[in-house]
Amino acid sequence: MLMDHLREYNLKELERNRQYRVLGRTGGSVDPLSLFWTGSALELNLRATELWVTLESSYMVFENWIDVMVNGALIQRFMVPKGRSEICLFRGMDRNQTRNVRIVRDTQAMHLDPRNSLSICSLITDGVFEDVPEPAMKLEFIGDSLTSGEGLTGASDYMEWNPGCFSAVHTYAYLTSAILGAEYSVLSQSGWGTCYSYEGVRKDAMPLYYDQVCGVLRGDRNRQKGAFDEWDFENWRPDAVIVSLGTNDEMAINTVADCTVREFEDAAYRFLVKLRQRNPGSFLLWCYGMLGHDLEEPLKRAFERFRKETGDADNDLMILDSTSDEELGSRDHPGRRAHMRAARKLAKRIADALWEPENEDVLDEVRT
Numbered sequence: 001m002l003m004d005h006l007r008e009y010n011l012k013e014l015e016r017n018r019q020y021r022v023l024g025r026t027g028g029s030v031d032p033l034s035l036f037w038t039g040s041a042l043e044l045n046l047r048a049t050e051l052w053v054t055l056e057s058s059y060m061v062f063e064n065w066i067d068v069m070v071n072g073a074l075i076q077r078f079m080v081p082k083g084r085s086e087i088c089l090f091r092g093m094d095r096n097q098t099r100n101v102r103i104v105r106d107t108q109a110m111h112l113d114p115r116n117s118l119s120i121c122s123l124i125t126d127g128v129f130e131d132v133p134e135p136a137m138k139l140e141f142i143g144d145s146l147t148s149g150e151g152l153t154g155a156s157d158y159m160e161w162n163p164g165c166f167s168a169v170h171t172y173a174y175l176t177s178a179i180l181g182a183e184y185s186v187l188s189q190s191g192w193g194t195c196y197s198y199e200g201v202r203k204d205a206m207p208l209y210y211d212q213v214c215g216v217l218r219g220d221r222n223r224q225k226g227a228f229d230e231w232d233f234e235n236w237r238p239d240a241v242i243v244s245l246g247t248n249d250e251m252a253i254n255t256v257a258d259c260t261v262r263e264f265e266d267a268a269y270r271f272l273v274k275l276r277q278r279n280p281g282s283f284l285l286w287c288y289g290m291l292g293h294d295l296e297e298p299l300k301r302a303f304e305r306f307r308k309e310t311g312d313a314d315n316d317l318m319i320l321d322s323t324s325d326e327e328l329g330s331r332d333h334p335g336r337r338a339h340m341r342a343a344r345k346l347a348k349r350i351a352d353a354l355w356e357p358e359n360e361d362v363l364d365e366v367r368t
Contacts, residue, residue, distance in 0.1 A: 006050065009123045011042075019129040020044050023102070024185045025213050025236075027226020032056060032119035034225040035105040036214035038148045039168040039186040042120050044101045048127020051089045053103055053120060055080050058221065060115040062162070065106035067169050070099050072178065074169055077106065080118065098130050107163040108148040108188060114219025135183035137354055138237065140282075141173040142206055143244035145190035146290055149174075151333025158330035161190075170336050173242070175343035180350060185236065189216055193248035195267035200256030206245060207271040210278070233278050240283040240350050241275055246295045247288075254294070261298050268302035276312060283353045284315035287346060290323050290334050318349055 011030040014020050024040030026033060033042060057064045057080040068076035068089050076089065089101070103120060110116040141147055152167035168174060168186075177184040189206065191197050197204035209215035214227040222228070246268075252259040268286075275284055288299060296319055303317050320342050329335030334342075 005126045006052070006124050007126070008054075009125070009129075011120070011123075014129055018131055021132045021183065023183060024105075025187070025231060027213060027229060029226065032121040034117065034119045034227075036109050036217065036222075036225075036227055037105070037186050038108040038166070038188050039104060039171070039174055039184065041102045041104040043132055044123075045098055045130040045132050046101055046125065046127050047095055047098045047130060048125045049093050049095045050091045050126050051101065052086055052124035053089055054084065054086050054122040054124065056084050056117075056119045056121050057082055058115050058117045059110070060113050062107070062110040062113045062116055064116070064118040065163055065166070066118075067102075067104040067106045067167075069102040069104060069169060072100070077167075079163075084121065086124065095127065100132075104168050106149075106168045107166050108150075108190060109214055109216050110163075111189065111216045111218060114217075115221060116217075117221050117225060119225075136181035137183075137239040137350075139173075139177055139180070139182045139184045139350070140238040140241045140279075141176075141184065141186045141188070141244065142210070142241065143173070143186075143188040144192050144206075144248050145188075145333060146247065147171060147173055147186060147188035147244050148190050150190050151329040151331040152336060152339065154330035156328060156330060159332075161331065165330055170339060172244075172339040172342040172346065175340055176242075176346045176350070179343060179347040182239075185238070187214075191248055192216075192245075193252065193264075194245045194271060195264055196249050196252035196256070196259050198248040198251040200252040200259045205267070207267065207274060210271075210274065238279060238282050239354055240285055241279055242346065242350075243271070243275070243284075243286045244288065244290075245271075245286075246299065247291045250292055250294045261295070264295060265298040265302050268299055269305050272302065272306040272315070273310070276310065282314075283350070284312075285318060285346070285349065285353075286316075287318045287320050287342070289320040290338060290342060293319065293322065314353075316349065316353070318346065320345065 021043040149167040149171040152170040323334040323338040327338040
């Protein structure tokens, strides 16, 4: 029941990109706001003692999880019940302080569950919405389980594959964005690759779905929410596109007879071409190596071909350090230390590429 001192707001009542910001690709409607991808979020600046959110969650097998971030700190992480729920995010706070709040989808787009969906329906508060500050830059991340945050929750012996093993806010993508003060968008699927899944399935390749809002999903529910619509690249222009793919291609090439290095190399080249066509002004950065380096040379050749045939110089390939046994999280995936190390390296490279010399003081802070 809505208490007398609280008021319910539909997002249509608020001004987008001033009183709230949407992080991640979503459909055209904010009534409700669908969160499709890992790390998709609603960001607010709010002066209030109390804040609730109305969520609508659906799933058949894989439940949804949410992270609540306040001033950059994780204050809640929880499994969202099925159906429509009113959930308190904080109470008893000082109404004279403005707080940055992010309501973050913690789990990746669940392509194996056609009934999986998560939406923000309304906000309930006694507070005042204030302007959300402009980001320093916009970053898009494309990847696999590393980008989805698989293995970032749970002890090292937690080996079950379920939504509980994911964390969106401890990934290298989220941390890189936080270091740089960037708005971000993430597209990622565990087990998928540049041209093969880890099992050698060719349709489970991220480049095939890049032109859609969230084409990896299934089902009429997601179709109605706009997941399969064409993405409007003019509407959101990233300053940098960061790709982290190759680990699952590497596994497929090593275990499936008809998966080849040459096919992977060609697919990487074609994806670079597509990324440049869709993002003509963006810095393209491919990072690889947290779980193996077997495809380092094919990636180098793909970049050399791309540069030679297109004359494009606004790109780079970054080889990341392998994750040591001591740095593993759950499910034999990189843990938080490994993700933070990768984030610092990526933040430095992106800052060097995008910031002008007058930002040298900021660059020095990122480097250290």
